[in-house]
Amino acid sequence: MEMVEVINLEKDYGKIKALRGISFSIGEGEIFGLIGPNGAGKSTTLKILATLLRPTAGTAKIAGYDVVKDPEKVRALISYLPEEAGAYKNLTGREYLEFMARLYAKDEGKARKMLKLGIELSGLGERLDDKVSTYSKGMTRKLLIARALMVKPKLAILDEPASGLDIVNAYEIRKTIRRFAREEGTTFLISSHNMLEVEFLCDRVAMISGGRIVEAGTPEELKERYNAENLEEVFMRAVGVSIPEPVGGEGS
16 A cells, blocks of 8 residues: 655745656655755655645645645644754653643543653653753654654654764664564655665655656665665766766776
8 A cells, every 4th residue: 555645746935846746655664765955845745745835736645645635634644753843842851742642642541652652762761851951952853753653653754853963863763763664564754865874764765856856766776776886876876966986996
């Protein structure tokens, strides 16, 4: 089953064309990466799928529900974490997760289960009882990832989930995403400009540039297709950017 289906999606901001007819699909339980440089159209795509923006043209469906015609049904299935998201700084991490659990759960029993999962996913231990205002960027991001996943969405939409984090925190977030996809069957749509990170994390990727999809496939397929060592090289060749020879290479 296709969890996400995007067909000829366009989005204009006045005279600026952010999306120019992109199409892709994501299978159920897949970790899918939408990768490209800043300004390529990644966040616009995610906001449309999260029902926060209306497309100018084209269609987008989540589990068969149209994001424009059935936004409430779509919202019941997804969890969206924007890059600029923050948590309530005057609360402790535990209080924040508890507040969000009570907001999303239909009864007290489900709220307790949701909170327990959020605490586990955060990996923050005793620091959960400290105020969010004392957290590092990495700790805050782990708290927000826990909030996004503890509701057990059918589709988790994560915009730059490890942006600006150090190696350890980025690794822990990737590990959490992989484990959750494997154990809960959650589908992930992850946007990033960090192509090497996505290469380690995603089952398939779509590369976007200038509002267009320029390539799509598994990381291994794309590297083989372009005779490249990594996805950065794939992207540069796909958009026609020449790759300089390494200093000290053959013939030096």
